[in-house]
Amino acid sequence: MKKIFVTRWIPEECRAPYRGKYEIICPEQEEAMFSQEEIWRGAETCDALYCIGGVKCGKDLIDRTANARVIGNFGVGYDNVDVEYATQMGKLIINTPDSVTRVTAEHTIALMLSAARSIPLYDREVREMRRCVKKNMFLDRDMLIQDKVCGIVGFGRIGKAVAEMARGLGMKVVFYTTHPPEEEEQRRLGVKYLPFDELLREADVVSCHVPYRKENHHLFGREEFAKMKPSAYFINMARGPVMDERALAEALHSGTIRGAATDVFEFEPEVTQELAEQPNAVLTPHVGSSVREARNAMASEALAGIVSALEGKIPYNAVNPQAWS
Incomplete structure (x- = not known):
């Protein structure tokens, strides 16, 4: 046997x-x-x-x-x-x-909504104050997802599943991959290919789903975050070293981008202090498939x-x- x-x-x-x-x-x-x-x-x-x-x-x-x-x-x-x-x-x-496809895509959407609606911050406030108090009726901290542009970097099984879910939320979906499908297939999926830099400039949410290879090391660094909208959110469900973690922390701290959410970290199992200290970062411990x-x-x-x-x-x-x- x-x-x-x-x-x-x-x-x-x-x-x-x-x-x-x-x-x-x-x-x-x-x-x-x-x-x-x-x-x-x-x-x-x-x-x-x-x-x-x-x-x-x-x-x-x-x-x-x-x-x-x-x-x-x-x-x-x-x-x-x-x-x-x-x-x-x-x-x-x-x-x-x-x-892993659906469960990882679901976690991506969960992170996106958590970041865009500041759910961890509100949760903390309620627990600390023990009261339900609206601090500001017109607080400019959150983002409505509907009609926003979701930019997906890496368009394999998981990227496509995220695109389907994002469209279900009323988002417009653009994507970047090194081998884009034909335009007819893009129309069928309701998505549009954009070059990487153009996607960074156009997207309200940039969601990363590339495999980790040498050429993808620090695909997202200081320069890439600087090209994104100041109101944009960055989501990483790929691998930690795909992003420069300290550059992400710097972008969050300086207001270069509004928020981020990541399930993976550059130096796992460690998380840099700089990133852990950012209140506009939603962090989960590599549990994208933990169902x-x-x-x-x-x-x-x-x-x-x-x-x-x-x-x-x-x-x-x-x-x-x-x-x-």
Whole structure:
């Protein structure tokens, strides 16, 4: 029976379909994670390695997977995996592109509305004062979302889902991506392509959904924030290093932009003091997919891809199908 070694506990309902067909090894206690030493030992004897919990899958770990031709990764992002080296070694990388789409898009909209309507600030005021008091009838702090321009940077599955939801809120949607769809497809989706700099100037909300690659490091920095409207909001649901976190804090503090919301941070797990001190920043701790239904679906999606690969097929969620060519 082939072994699938999982670095962190996954629910029994995700494992059940494969009982008696594959030996799925994972911690027995809910939310438990194997130690680094246990992961290394498990990697040496498994037929497939399934990385969950931010496990760094670099050359050292990949070299230990002598028997495994498949490595699963929990999440749509895979910047924790040395895909280039894995490909050289003939190892297929599996991710979870479908199961994270809606839940991440929902969190994006939640952050957008929280920032645009100053919900965390109002929540804090009510708790501190223990009273419901309207301080100013015409306070110029919030923004009505309807008829505003949502600029989406990165137009993959999640970007498209955000576009659909934003349009449902009555927003106009523009987007930037390195490979834009044809105009007919744009019309069908009700969106419009703009060059990056033009999008920054036009959008009332700039929402980032690009994968993290070297060329995207600090895609959003001091210059980019300066090009945005002073009334604009920046949302980051991509990866922390896509933004210069200190430049974002500076832009918020100086009024270069009105507000921001981010679920990811440049130096995770740390958050810079400069950003944490900004009252016009909404911050969540990388929980974009932290809904039990979604997490179960993610665990199952990667597991199904791993099993498909163990059966000799290249699944749709293979990041590097060329590894087996």
